[in-house]
Amino acid sequence: MKKIVAFFLAVMMTASVTACGSGSTTSSTAPAASAAESQETSAGKSDFKITMVTDTGGVNDQSFNQSSWEGLQKVSQDTGATVKYTESKQESDYTTNLDKAADDGSNLIWGIGFAMADAVANAAKQNPDISYAIVDNSYGDKTPANVTGVMFRAxxxxxxxxxxxxxxxxxxxxxxxxxxxxxxxxxxxxxxxxxxxxxxxxxxxxxxxxxxxxxxxxxxxxxxxxxxxxxxxxxxxxxxxxxxxxxxxxxxxxxxxxxxxxxxxxxxxxxxxxxxxxxxxLVNKAVELVSKEAINGQKIGGKTYTYGLTEDAxxxxxxxxxxxxxxxxxxxxxxxxxxxxxxxxxxxxxxxxxxxxxxx
Structure with missing residues (x-):
């Protein structure tokens, strides 16, 4: 357990240090000026596109939003998928940002935080051909077929x-x-x-x-x-x-x-x-694992993944x-x-x- 946690932490720290040094828009700490603006990165070539919509804490919250973005950066590095984030400054931004992600042709859209549960469910209903995932929320037996919940035994x-x-x-x-x-x-x-x-x-x-x-x-x-x-x-x-x-x-x-x-x-x-x-x-690891399953064509919708000590998460x-x-x-x-x-x-x-x- 200790070695695995240490490894994930090393990955997170490396991503942060590298990003801070580059000052590029792929940075996990790069500021997004408004709720409508986003940062994008991709490595190699891939047709798969993932967009992450943050909670109101923003991508630089030093917490779960930032960790989620680091997970997506790792996905991009490993698979060549294009990943981007859009910041929500207030709750009213959720629907707008989710709609924009769908209009941008995203294959998988992440909502970060339980506060986005209703907005994600509504967006998924309107866009049945797009996969959605949400951190810290489960819809239980009412989970839509194109939505994935990610929970932790915090x-x-x-x-x-x-x-x-x-x-x-x-x-x-x-x-x-x-x-x-x-x-x-x-x-x-x-x-x-x-x-x-x-x-x-x-x-x-x-x-x-x-x-x-x-x-x-x-x-x-x-x-x-x-x-x-x-x-x-x-x-x-x-x-x-x-x-x-x-x-x-x-x-x-x-x-x-x-x-x-x-x-x-x-x-x-x-x-x-x-x-x-x-x-x-380790939200970054969960986001990475679920995203890679989606990229590999595995069915991720209609269920909830739960992570805790047993899963070293x-x-x-x-x-x-x-x-x-x-x-x-x-x-x-x-x-x-x-x-x-x-x-x-x-x-x-x-x-x-x-x-x-x-x-x-």
Whole structure:
């Protein structure tokens, strides 16, 4: 598991470093000036065209949008497919951007984020000959034949970082900052809280979790304000699942000289002395795998792919200098318990309450 996660992280970091150095429009960090504008790249020759429509956090959110774009860049490098992204500045841009992607002749269109669920479903209905895929949403048994859902058991890495937070805190108070309330963000919140509770029992300590929401995946200032308040009120570790708003949480940790926990990607590069660890969700790898299946002519529509620890698609980074070997090794040991279902991290409030009751 550790080697595989390390490999994927190396691919992600290489893509980012190369892009930043080139300054070209293929860059994973290249800015898109408006919701209607896009960046495009292709390698070699291929007739297959993939367009990615971002959520409101934008392609430079240091989180799932950026990771998704890196996955598509890898697809282009490996297959020669043409890949591009279009940024959504607000929710009203979703439909417009999806329509534009269809008009541009895309074979596969990605919607990044659960907030795009309705827009993707409507676009797929209007364009039955185009394949669509969406990150962080499942339509269940109502999944259209030309739509693919991609889900992650985000509660699993969240449990691990919650355990690490509890083992690290000196004050007995830790925090959680979510973007917007949803079933997806519930996985992060309740998985994290369960990890804290599990470690608290192990340590025989009372450790509390302050959970608040920025009501945005792009407002870094709001994320920073919430985290600053948490640090001022005694929290010394704060985990965010807030996309671009979460960069504000990390900035607040730097200013307070406290710890933040990143999400989706290894976010230690944003604050090497203050990002304790990250709850990895390798969206880039999932986007890459599903896209390549589509390019190879495999049927991807009408179903949902779900990834977790068992599939080596989530986890924590190997780098652990800020927490030390003992805490890191203890967290890694929990991975095996999650994989063999000795521990089942909760993804909902009800399951969390049952989990905590069982600990007593």
């Amino acid at each position: 509660q699993e890495p969240s449990f691990l970082v919650g355990y690490i937070a509890a083992k690290t805190t000196k004050t007995g108070k830790v925090g959680f900052v979510g973007g917007m309330t949803s079933a997806i963000i519930d996985q992060f919140e309740y998985g994290y809280k369960a990890g804290v509770a599990y470690a608290a029992k192990e340590l025989k300590k009372n450790i509390t979790v302050d959970a608040q929401y920025a009501e945005s995946f792009s407002d870094a200032a709001k994320g920073k304000a919430i985290a600053t308040s948490m640090f001022n009120n005694g929290c010394d570790v704060v985990f965010h699942a807030a996309g671009g708003a979460g960069t504000g949480v990390i900035e607040a940790a730097k200013e307070a000289n406290k710890f933040a926990i990143g999400v989706d990607r290894d976010q230690a590069y944003l604050a090497p002395k203050n990002v304790l660890t990250s709850a990895l969700k 989530v986890g924590i980074p190997e780098e652990h200098s800020l927490m030390g070997d003992d805490t890191y090794n203890a967290a890694i040991a929990l991975e095996s318990k999650i994989k063999d279902k000795t521990i089942t991290p909760p993804a909902t409030k009800d399951d969390y309450n049952k989990f905590v009751a069982a600990l007593k």
